[in-house]
Amino acid sequence: MKKKPLILVTNDDGITAPGIRTLIETMKEFGEVVVVAPDSPQSGMGHAVTLHQPLRLDEVDIYPDIRAFQSSGTPVDCVKLAVDIVLDRKPDLLVSGINHGSNSSINVIYSGTMSAAVEGAIEGISSIGFSLLDYSYHANFKPLVPYIRQIASEVLEKQLPAGTLLNVNFPKAEKFKDIKGVRVCRQALAKWEENFVERTDPNGRQYYWMTGRFVNDDQGDDTDEWALKHGYVSVVPVQFDLTDHHQIPFINRWNFHVQ
Numbered sequence: 001m002k003k004k005p006l007i008l009v010t011n012d013d014g015i016t017a018p019g020i021r022t023l024i025e026t027m028k029e030f031g032e033v034v035v036v037a038p039d040s041p042q043s044g045m046g047h048a049v050t051l052h053q054p055l056r057l058d059e060v061d062i063y064p065d066i067r068a069f070q071s072s073g074t075p076v077d078c079v080k081l082a083v084d085i086v087l088d089r090k091p092d093l094l095v096s097g098i099n100h101g102s103n104s105s106i107n108v109i110y111s112g113t114m115s116a117a118v119e120g121a122i123e124g125i126s127s128i129g130f131s132l133l134d135y136s137y138h139a140n141f142k143p144l145v146p147y148i149r150q151i152a153s154e155v156l157e158k159q160l161p162a163g164t165l166l167n168v169n170f171p172k173a174e175k176f177k178d179i180k181g182v183r184v185c186r187q188a189l190a191k192w193e194e195n196f197v198e199r200t201d202p203n204g205r206q207y208y209w210m211t212g213r214f215v216n217d218d219q220g221d222d223t224d225e226w227a228l229k230h231g232y233v234s235v236v237p238v239q240f241d242l243t244d245h246h247q248i249p250f251i252n253r254w255n256f257h258v259q
Contacts, residue, residue: 167234
């Protein structure tokens with residue numbers, strides 16, 4: 001008999017976050033679910049891995065009938081531990097999230113949620129990162145479930161090309177009907193403009209607290225930012241190969257002759 005699909009679930013908000021609970025419940029419809037996630041929030045960790053301190057990995061009884069493990073490491077650590085230690089075969093699907101907060105545009109670079117999905121793609125696993133444009137701990141994830149179900153179903157059926165993963169972002173919605181549909185998009189060309197607030201600690205030493213604002217000057221109607229602003233789910237195909245292939249001929253015309 002054909003085995004049920006094996007689905008690895010992870011995130012960066014921590015193993016008890018409401019977003020991952022929703023994802024686990026939805027993925028149970030498709031196959032065997034195993035959870036390996038951080039034991040505490042790891043937002044903004046990007047593709048960091050733990051090198052200079054021990055990694056802890058503990059099985060926990062949090063979700064009924066689900067094997068779940070919490071790790072002291074980053075989201076990428078969690079994927080590596082899942083593949084190398086926990087699982088006895090390669091997952092058919094990796095899903096990361098649902099992140100509390102958008103990971104559209106340049107945020108994909110900083111996101112622990114998306115880096116976990118990138119690590120899955122590096123391991124040859126069809127991977128999806130899910131995020132919601134609502135930073136509240138009590139965010140409403142229910143309207144997203146039909147879309148998560150459909151996107152996961154398509155990926156399981158068709159599989160993603162090698163080296164490709166999906167960055168899926170949802171607009172904030174109170175009801176299912178508030179979401180207008182799905183747009184396959186490009187990543188908007190936008191950035192954070194940081195500001196560092198200087199403060200003094202009780203010992204008289206200076207420290208800095210990073211703040212900033214998100215600046216989007218990309219007015220295209222084919223971007224993830226446009227889709228979210230207009231009530232659509234944005235789906236951006238992402239690759240971990242950072243080579244700017246179409247610039248290779250241009251750079252090859254430079255003079256690199258050294259005497």
